[in-house]
Amino acid sequence: MAKPKIEPDDFLPLTPAVFHVLLALSGGERHGYAIMQEVVESTGGQMKMGPGTLYGTIKRLLEAQLIEESEERPDPHLDDERRRYYRLTGVGGQVVKAEAQRYADIVAIARGKKLIGKSALVTVSGGC
Amino acid sequence: MKNSPRQLEFPVSQKIYGRLLLAYPGSHRAKYGAAMAQLFRDQCRDAWNESPTWGLLMLWVRIFPDLVGTSILERLAALNERKTMSDKLSNLFSFRTTSASIFFTMFALVFMLVFFLSVVITYILPEAYASTARVKVESDAPVLEEQSPAYDPNFIQTTLEIIQSELVLKRVIDVLDLNTKWGKKYSSGGTLKTAESLQILKQRLQLTPIRNTKLIAITAYSDDKNEAAKIANAVAEAYRDYRFESRAMNDKAVIAVLLAEYQNQQVRIQKVQGELDSLRQQLKIQSDASAGQNPQEQPYWDKKRDLGYMLESHQALFSKIEAQKLDLALPKLTLVQITDTAEPSYAPVRPNKTLNIVIGAVAGGFLGLIAGAASVFVAFKFGNRASKNAAPA
Numbered sequence: 259m260a261k262p263k264i265e266p267d268d269f270l271p272l273t274p275a276v277f278h279v280l281l282a283l284s285g286g287e288r289h290g291y292a293i294m295q296e297v298v299e300s301t302g303g304q305m306k307m308g309p310g311t312l313y314g315t316i317k318r319l320l321e322a323q324l325i326e327e328s329e330e331r332p333d334p335h336l337d338d339e340r341r342r343y344y345r346l347t348g349v350g351g352q353v354v355k356a357e358a359q360r361y362a363d364i365v366a367i368a369r370g371k372k373l374i375g376k377s378a379l380v381t382v383s384g385g386c
Numbered sequence: 387m388k389n390s391p392r393q394l395e396f397p398v399s400q401k402i403y404g405r406l407l408l409a410y411p412g413s414h415r416a417k418y419g420a421a422m423a424q425l426f427r428d429q430c431r432d433a434w435n436e437s438p439t440w441g442l443l444m445l446w447v448r449i450f451p452d453l454v455g456t457s458i459l460e461r462l463a464a465l466n467e468r469k470t471m472s473d474k475l476s477n478l479f480s481f482r483t484t485s486a487s488i489f490f491t492m493f494a495l496v497f498m499l500v501f502f503l504s505v506v507i508t509y510i511l512p513e514a515y516a517s518t519a520r521v522k523v524e525s526d527a528p529v530l531e532e533q534s535p536a537y538d539p540n541f542i543q544t545t546l547e548i549i550q551s552e553l554v555l556k557r558v559i560d561v562l563d564l565n566t567k568w569g570k571k572y573s574s575g576g577t578l579k580t581a582e583s584l585q586i587l588k589q590r591l592q593l594t595p596i597r598n599t600k601l602i603a604i605t606a607y608s609d610d611k612n613e614a615a616k617i618a619n620a621v622a623e624a625y626r627d628y629r630f631e632s633r634a635m636n637d638k639a640v641i642a643v644l645l646a647e648y649q650n651q652q653v654r655i656q657k658v659q660g661e662l663d664s665l666r667q668q669l670k671i672q673s674d675a676s677a678g679q680n681p682q683e684q685p686y687w688d689k690k691r692d693l694g695y696m697l698e699s700h701q702a703l704f705s706k707i708e709a710q711k712l713d714l715a716l717p718k719l720t721l722v723q724i725t726d727t728a729e730p731s732y733a734p735v736r737p738n739k740t741l742n743i744v745i746g747a748v749a750g751g752f753l754g755l756i757a758g759a760a761s762v763f764v765a766f767k768f769g770n771r772a773s774k775n776a777a778p779a
Contacts, residue, residue: 290421291428308452309422309429310410314459317418342421 287345324350409457504746513734618728
């Protein structure tokens with residue numbers, strides 16, 4: 259029997275940790291430490307993930323097939339061979355886009371109600 | 387090269403984190419344990435680069451709740467997986483072993499963290515040495531002999547306040563050149579203001595009156611054992627000098643008043659002497675042998691008697707001034723005696739390492755029991771809710 263097709267919207271809303279990991283991987287494949295650094299930079303240090311949160315999230319994203327482990331190394335000479343690299347799957351890409359659009363819609367509503375200005379920065383915060 | 391205790395914290399942290407990974411289920415450890423340990427190693431390096439002193443501590447403060455929370459979630463997830471594969475009887479058995487496992491894991495985690503933090507904090511805290519000088523203090527004897535010594539019930543308390551006052555401590559700052567020395571230490575090589583040094587000095591002093599005696603213990607604290615001894619001795623000497631000088635000032639003031647009175651008396655005596663001479667010429671008195679024979683001469687004899695009293699008083703005042711000058715010249719050794727000088731101590735008094743570590747162990751055990759019991763409660767009462775929250779979407 260064929261598996262029922264899962265729509266990206268079925269995964270929404272994402273938890274902040276999941277969204278940030280997917281956002282980090284939308285820039286290309288990365289290993290755990292690089293994902294963590296990307297999240298710290300993109301949130302201005304507001305969100306610092308511990309190893310438990312990061313790899314718990316990665317585990318669930320792998321199980322949900324939103325990301326996959328990459329066999330390739332960007333530059334094997336410059337990197338530790340033991341590091342595991344992850345990248346977005348097709349569905350993962352659609353999910354992160356859908357979640358970003360959801361946030362954009364929410365921001366548009368907030369602007370319509372003049373809760374925030376046009377130049378207001380939107381950050382997604384959450385604990386580690 | 388031998389590593390300092392602080393340099394050793396880095397690999398020690400990694401070892402501890404490696405052990406703490408046992409809190410996660412075996413399947414999770416097998417798949418992600420090495421990656422988690424590597425990520426922790428990277429975070430340790432960043433924290434170390436950021437601040438060798440507090441970076442690792444802050445990392446642990448952030449990482450530990452993450453480790454506890456996610457390990458419980460992973461164990462719950464593993465438990466739910468097992469439920470689907472086991473029958474009710476084995477589930478019941480599994481419940482007991484799992485609850486014991488969660489309890490002891492949490493107990494061990496919390497105990498180790500609290501104990502580790504107490505050890506780290508104990509060794510990070512700066513060491514402080516203490517040195518004590520003791521002084522025997524006497525209240526001021528009356529400046530004039532006619533005054534009776536008064537008992538002052540607040541004498542010791544007043545003395546303690548004077549020792550901690552600017553009058554005394556400014557001398558210590560000047561003698562030990564603390565503005566410069568502490569400026570180098572606390573103000574990046576600059577010079578501290580006297581008010582700043584005074585504030586630091588007051589914080590480092592402890593004065594203790596010794597019960598039923600006139601002794602006061604002056605204890606100084608410093609991260610340098612020699613400096614602690616120097617400060618304690620300098621405070622004792624500064625207070626002694628202050629008492630000597632203030633007593634000398636009092637004596638000089640008294641002498642000045644007595645001298646002024648002496649000169650006034652001299653003027654009055656000269657005046658009376660002049661009046662007496664003119665009376666003698668006026669009444670043509672030849673010798674003192676005729677005293678009392680002629681009633682007309684009585685004013686002369688009365689004035690002469692007054693002059694005699696004035697001369698006696700004048701002589702007594704002169705003797706008093708001489709005695710006062712002699713008293714001023716005598717050293718006032720009994721006012722303040724330094725009975726014990728401070729010596730540099732061999733061992734630091736702060737932090738109390740043994741006490742801190744014992745408290746850390748006891749607190750770790752207590753908090754571990756609470757955390758273990760709470761984890762078992764959370765795991766089996768709210769397990770399903772937690773599992774839902776763990777899902778990515």
